[in-house]
Amino acid sequence: MKLKRAGGVLAVALAATALPIVVAxxxxxxxxxxxxxxxxxxxxxxxxxxxACRNGADTWMNPAAWGQCFYGLTGIGVRQEDAVGACNAAGW
Structure with missing residues (x-):
């Protein structure tokens, strides 16, 4: 009986932890x-x-989005460190 209860408590705890991630x-x-x-x-x-920024913001369904943003920006003369910050701002 205690094992079932512990399993139930663990399942509820895991669900409570995962729910914000799923609905975010x-x-x-x-x-x-x-x-x-x-x-x-x-x-x-x-x-x-x-x-380039639009590409960087499309990270949900496109894992290559950050790279597209970065290379799009550096290709038009944005310094690398600024492109990194901008693309991080777009997708995170």
Whole structure:
């Protein structure tokens, strides 16, 4: 009887821990955060930056999104360390 009760308590505890992860939104950041990060560092935001940041925000169904964001930004002259910060802001 005690073993069943312990198993039930463990199952409830695991469910309570996993539920917020399951129902959480796919990303708490978005392309706007990426763009603001770059604006704060003195970059002009145009269509190419917007496109790269949009790619970086699409991490939920696209595991390559961060790389697309990073290479999109560095390809137009954004410094690597700034691209890392911007892409992290977009997808996390």
């Amino acid at each position: 939104s796919p990303a708490s950041a978005d392309q706007g955060d990426c763009q603001l990060y770059l604006i704060d560092r003195g970059y002009n935001v145009g269509p190419k930056v917007e496109s």
